[in-house]
Amino acid sequence: LHTLTGHMDNVRALAVAGNTLYSGSQDNIIRAWDITLTPPVSLSRLTGHTGNVMALTVAGDTLYSGSFDGTVRVWNVSC
Secondary structure, three states: OOOOOOOOOOEEEEEEEOOEEEEEEOOOOEEEEEOOOOOOEEEEEEOOOOOOEEEEEEEOOEEEEEEOOOOEEEEEOOO
16 A cells, blocks of 8 residues: 655546556646556656646546646647
């Protein structure tokens, strides 16, 4: 069991694609985590939303995020 720390507010959304877990938070940030490592390690922070991140989904190399700022953002998450 591991606890992933890094967000400054409640985590509201999760999505998994391959070896990467994405977490979206009320701190307006999306984090990417390498879940093959023990413990998992934060790979990056995706910034741009100005409201709470409430929804995440991944399709192929694209991450979609929905936020209380009224936007859906589209991220290229290919390695």
